[in-house]
Amino acid sequence: MNRAAIVEFFARLAEANPAPETELEYVNAYTLLVAVALSAQATDVGVNKATRALFAEVDTPAKMVALGEEGLKAHIKTIGLFNTKAKNVIALSQTLIERHGGEVPEDRAALEALPGVGRKTANVVLNCAFGHETFAVDTHIFRVGNRTGLAPGKTVLAVEQKLEKRVPQPFRLHAHHWLILHGRYICKARTPECWRCPVADLCRYRPKTPPPAERARKPG
DNA sequence: ATCCCGAGGG
DNA sequence: CCCTCTGGAT
Numbered sequence: 001m002n003r004a005a006i007v008e009f010f011a012r013l014a015e016a017n018p019a020p021e022t023e024l025e026y027v028n029a030y031t032l033l034v035a036v037a038l039s040a041q042a043t044d045v046g047v048n049k050a051t052r053a054l055f056a057e058v059d060t061p062a063k064m065v066a067l068g069e070e071g072l073k074a075h076i077k078t079i080g081l082f083n084t085k086a087k088n089v090i091a092l093s094q095t096l097i098e099r100h101g102g103e104v105p106e107d108r109a110a111l112e113a114l115p116g117v118g119r120k121t122a123n124v125v126l127n128c129a130f131g132h133e134t135f136a137v138d139t140h141i142f143r144v145g146n147r148t149g150l151a152p153g154k155t156v157l158a159v160e161q162k163l164e165k166r167v168p169q170p171f172r173l174h175a176h177h178w179l180i181l182h183g184r185y186i187c188k189a190r191t192p193e194c195w196r197c198p199v200a201d202l203c204r205y206r207p208k209t210p211p212p213a214e215r216a217r218k219p220g
Numbered sequence: 221a222t223c224c225c226g227a228g229g230g
Numbered sequence: 231c232c233c234t235c236t237g238g239a240t
Contacts, residue, residue: 041235041237042237083224118238
């Protein structure tokens with residue numbers, strides 16, 4: 001995708017959604033960090049279902065440590081990988097208290113040093129909580145980048161670096177959310193809905209799924 | 221490369 | 231049934 005096409009690509013996504021935000025529910029930077037850590041290989045809907053009750057009760061690292069690993073597990077049993085996540089969130093909260101005064105650090109290295117926090121989670125927190133122009137590459141963005149030709153790459157880091165080079169202003173701050181929402185609702189993993197995609201003419205992917213009307217006409 | 225792992229959709 | 235969901239640590 002050339003530069004003009006990339007500008008057009010984001011201009012259309014921006015027109016459809018001028019102020020995109022994360023669909024994870026949170027009340028402060030700390031609960032954002034926890035929500036993102038819980039969202040690995042899980043849907044935001046599923047995470048929100050568990051965190052609504054959790055964050056009403058627990059919204060600081062100290063309260064999380066007081067809740068304890070088993071107490072946290074009881075809240076997040078319905079989320080995949082809950083054993084690992086509960087252990088990490090308690091340890092992460094303890095570390096925030098011991099090393100960062102109970103605050104979420106505005107620093108990539110400090111974030112990635114937290115248990116259960118890798119590059120993707122750090123990028124989301126830096127973008128959503130601190131307004132950094134980071135490109136958190138998740139399963140959606142990896143797929144959209146490769147499928148469309150916007151930012152092809154064999155690894156998530158390669159895709160991130162390509163986005164870093166290719167995404168122009170004024171789209172850099174919200175590119176992450178535009179791409180993730182596009183991937184979640186239109187450029188879906190199994191059956192991308194190209195027939196209602198606003199950037200289909202800029203995309204290198206040729207649809208293999210016929211539109212609903214055609215599928216109804218010719219079932220099977 | 222493998223493990224962690226529940227809910228929802230097709 | 232199988233696939234997917236805002237990954238990270240070993």
